[in-house]
Amino acid sequence: MSVDPQQASVRLTDDELRTLDAHWRAANYLSVGQIYLMANPLLTEPLRPEHVKPRLLGHWGTSPGLNLVYTHLNRVIRDRDLNALCVWGPGHGGPAVVANSWLEGSYTETYPDVTRDGAGMARLFKQFSFPGGIPSHVAPETPGSIHEGGELGYALSHAYGAAYDNPDLLVACVIGDGEAETGPLAASWHSNKFLDPVHDGAVLPILHLNGYKIANPTVLARIPEPELDELLRGYGHDPIHVTGDDPAAVHRAMAEAMDTALDRIAAIQRAAREEAAGERPRWPVIVLRTPKGWTGPAQVDGLPVEGTWRAHQVPLSAVRDNPEHLRQLERWLRSYRPGELFDEQGAPRHDVLTWIPDGPRRLGATPHANGGLLLRELPLPALESYAVAVDKPxxxxxxxxxxxxxxxxxxxxxxxxxxxxxxxxxxxxxxxxxxxxxxxxxxxxxxxxxxxxxxxxxxxxxxxxxxxxxxxxxxxxxxxxxxxxxxxxxxxxxxxxxxxxxxxxxxxxxxxxxxxxxxxxxxxxxxxxxxxxxxxxxxxxxxxxxxxxxxxxxxxxxxxxxxxxxxxxxxxxxxxxxxxxxxxxxxxxxxxxFDWLTLDQARAHCARGAGIWDWAGTENGTREPDVVLACAGDVPTQEVLAAAQLLRRHLPELAVRVVNVVDIARLMPSGEHPHGMSDFEYDGLFTADRPVVFAYHGYPWLIHRLAYRRTGHQHLHVRGYKEIGTTTTPFDMLVSNDCDRYRLVMDVIDRVPGLAVRAAAVRQRMEDVRLRHHDWIRVHGTDLPEVADWAWDG
Structure with missing residues (x-):
């Protein structure tokens, strides 16, 4: 359905319309002020260049639409006593969300120095996109936010994630028409097929079509409305359209659209929860069409701005240097009639605050946007009930x-x-x-x-x-x-x-x-x-x-x-x-x-993050190892143990240490990662001067990157995945990438001083097995029996 701004049912009284418009104008004024001003926030004197920030950063174009949504969400939250959260997809509209948080008081509660008066307004303006201040987009610093301004495409999936298992929560989600072109957003429309109206909350998507991205038109704003309707209905939604540029008419239409959507949501939930309705419901979606940069400068330097892509960021870019731009900025700010919105001390007047919800009902104060406040410990079962028995590794x-x-x-x-x-x-x-x-x-x-x-x-x-x-x-x-x-x-x-x-x-x-x-x-x-x-x-x-x-x-x-x-x-x-x-x-x-460790051993090993498996090596604690065989990952661990077994059999005099790494960050220096090892710990585990042959699950250069500052790095040789793959046998994957047990034994022989000559025959036998493997799998389609049937016999 379309709600025609000129013919909408008059649900708002003139007084309600006046107070809603006052809030919206106040939010628009604060949004412009954040982008431009560093002084004179209430325009108590004529605007001068020094009142304007030297670097103008921010996004105006989407802000008036976001302010409209925030204003009307306030009304329905207060009117219906709703528990609500909003995900702001056009995240660069940070000025709008911050402005509204300041108006409702949640910003000052979070940041007490940004008071809700003229002095606080000055701080609010100056800090925006300013060194030592806050980002220009909706960010973690913004009260009520769970969605980062750089996350283009993820707003709707975030909104559904918030609604799942939150049966009393309404999650509004503003989707920018640029964001709506992304693949992640397109797929996330299907989230309504997973929303349980009994146990989950409701998501109200608000598709905000202002027509443009940074420099180009947007697809959904340029296709015919019937085609857009068909698309949204195909996604399982019933669209409600609000279109216009006359503030009073749009306010009336938006109020009716909100009430219609929430009535439908309430009916859907009532049918599912009280009448056990089993049909998948069609959830409402609001399509809001307003001009980009609405209420901003219509023209700048003879070029159209409002309603075009030129309104995307900073419509007046030379305010400090161009007297006409400065005059336009002052006219723009005064067009909101700030004297009607803020008292002499700069506090919002009563009309502006009429529809602000109370306490945690405010969008900036909802605990659902600060989820750790609601988090409970998981009732994890005791591991002993699920651990596997390991009598022998x-x-x-x-x-x-x-x-x-x-x-x-x-x-x-x-x-x-x-x-x-x-x-x-x-x-x-x-x-x-x-x-x-x-x-x-x-x-x-x-x-x-x-x-x-x-x-x-x-x-x-x-x-x-x-x-x-x-x-x-x-x-x-x-x-x-x-x-x-x-x-x-x-x-x-x-x-x-x-x-x-x-x-x-x-x-x-x-x-x-x-x-x-x-x-x-x-x-x-x-x-x-x-x-x-x-x-x-x-x-x-x-x-x-x-x-x-x-x-x-x-x-x-x-x-x-x-x-x-x-x-x-x-x-x-x-x-x-x-x-x-x-x-x-x-x-x-x-x-x-293979099962290597008992539960108790596993717990101790995981707590260490990396440790010696003395049962797998041959150093026996009597002397330093000749070589360290290290591993990380389940398959590399098996290959290292198989290699250790081969070395025990063919080179029994060699002192081999086996080190397994569970926590990869342990390889980093302690000053670079909280889990990192000191040089003393690292050298004790891997030695400072002995060869280390490391079989790693992934790309081998990662291990080098993590350990490049270690004393013994020049002795570190890493085997792993080298981007060589195909459809083949499991062991052939290892052989193809030189991470198999036979190659590891060859690496030991190549790197331990004196073995190259003394163990040349052993090395040759290892190479022969690799060659035999190559022929075997192409005839039999399976790995060599000694590989397929291997087990630890240490």
Whole structure:
């Protein structure tokens, strides 16, 4: 439906219209002031060049539309006593959200020096996009925000993540028409097929079409309205259109649109919760069309600005140097009639504050935007109930993620009543051997079901959609509003969310410096179906580089774990699920893997992060090792132990130390990462002058980058994935990348002084096996029997 601004039902009285418009004008005035002014905030004297900032930064174009939305959300929140949160997709509209937070008082409560008067207004203006101040976009520093201004494309998935398992929460989501062109946003429209109207809150998308991006028109603003309607209806929404540029008419139309949308939402929830309605509902969406840079300068230097792309950032760019620009800026600011909006001390007048909600109902004060305030400890079960028995290392095998799945099933069951834990992943829960969770919760699904379907559940908390972007956005929104979760993904395809995790890490780093932001549950990745066991899918599924990406980010916020077996995975999972304010990456296999450590040993080893497996080496504590065999990752660990076994058999006089690394950050210096080792610790573990042959799960140069400052770096030789892959056998993946046990033995012989001549025959035997392997797999299609049937006999 369209709400014609000229013919809208008059639901607002003239007094209500006047007070709504006063609030909107005040927010617009404050938005312009933040972009331009560093003095004279109330225009108590004529505007002079020195009142204007020397560098003009910010985005005006989207701000008046955001101010309109904020104003009208205030009205319905107060009128209906709603519990609400808003995700501001056009994040560069920071001036608008900050302005509204200041008007409602939540900004001053958060930052007491920015008082709600003339002096505070001066601070508010000067700090905006100013050294030592605040960013120009909606940021962690902004009260009420869970969405960073640089996160273009993720607003709607964040909004749905916030709404899941929050049955009393309305999440409004403003989507910019530039953002609406992105792939992540396009996929996230399907989130309504996973929204349970019984246990979840509601999301009200507000598609704000102001027509332009930085310099180009936007697609959805230029297609005919019937075509846009068909698109939104195809996504499962009933659109409500508000279009216009006359403030009074738009206020009336927007009020009617808001009331209509919220009436529909209330009816949907009532039908689901009281009448057990089973049909998937069609949720409302508001399409708001207003001019870009509305109420700003119509023309500048003879060129049209309002309603064009020229209004995107700073419409008047030469205010200090161009007297006409300065006069235009003053006329623009005074057009809002600030004397009607603020008293002589600069405090907002009564009319401006009429519709401000009370206390935590204010959008800037909702605890849902500071989720750590709502966070509860997870009822994690005791690991002893799920640990595998290990009487002797390397004699039994388990699927590590399968073992973890049993623990997650119990966690799902124990959180069924409180509904604050979700497992998300792109269609891979069962593929990643976590299917045990279906015993406690099915997969969330509101669309059509067929008899052949399995584990679909209208109230499920396992979430699968073949869009890594949407999974990431859901989980981020869920965590930021005070809940817990785990993201399971194929290792190669988690790269799709590289830019999203960048923003989340930046968010965490900033919030750690904001004492009013309470810690939230960590964002936990479980990466499996990994590079060494993608022999069947081939090269396209082989990429272990997400770890490199993560470890290049803020050390205080990132952690990477490579547990070598089932019990260490349980210990790591228990740790990361209890942690706060981190991005944790756990890489673990789903294929049968040897069990090396008992639960107690696994806990101790994980606490150390890296340690000597004395039972695997031959140094016996009587002398320094001749060589260190190091490993990180489940498959490299097996290859190192197989290599150690070969060295014991063929070179029994060699003193070999075996070191396993679970926590990759341990390799970094202690001054560069909180988990890093001191040089003293590192040299004690790896030695300062002996050869180290390191078999690593991923790209070998990462280990060199982490350890390049160590004393013994020149003795460090790393084997790992070298971007050589195809469809082949599991062991051939290792041979192709020179990370197999025979190559590791050859590396030891090549690097330990004196062995090159003395052990030449052993080296030749190792090379012969590699050559025999090459011929064998091409005839039999399977790995050599001595590899396929290998077990630890130490």
């Amino acid at each position: 390397g004699t039994t095998l388990h699927e590590p993620t399968g073992v973890l799945g049993e623990l997650l099933e119990e966690l799902m069951r124990s959180t069924a009543g409180r509904r604050d834990f979700r497992l998300v992943g792109p269609d891979e829960t069962a593929s990643n051997r976590l299917q045990a969770v279906y015993g406690a919760s099915g997969k969330a699904w509101q669309a059509q079901t067929l008899q052949v379907d399995e584990h679909l559940d209208r109230h499920g908390r396992v979430m699968e959609i073949l869009s890594e972007h949407t999974c990431q956005g859901w989980l981020e929104g869920y965590l930021l509003t005070g809940r817990h979760g785990l993201f399971s993904c194929y290792e190669a395809f988690v790269h799709i969310v590289d830019s999203m995790v960048n923003q989340h890490i930046k968010w965490l780093r900033v919030t750690r410096r904001l004492p009013w932001r309470a810690p939230i549950a960590s964002l936990n990745y479980l990466l499996t179906s990994h590079v060494w066991r993608q022999d069947h899918n081939g090269f396209s599924h082989q990429d272990p580089g997400f770890v490199d990406h993560i470890l290049s980010k803020s050390p205080e916020a990132v952690r990477v774990y490579l547990p070598p077996d089932a019990n260490t995975l349980l210990s790591v999972a228990d740790h990361v699920l209890r942690s706060r304010d981190y991005v944790n990456v756990v890489v673990a296999g789903k294929q049968p893997c």
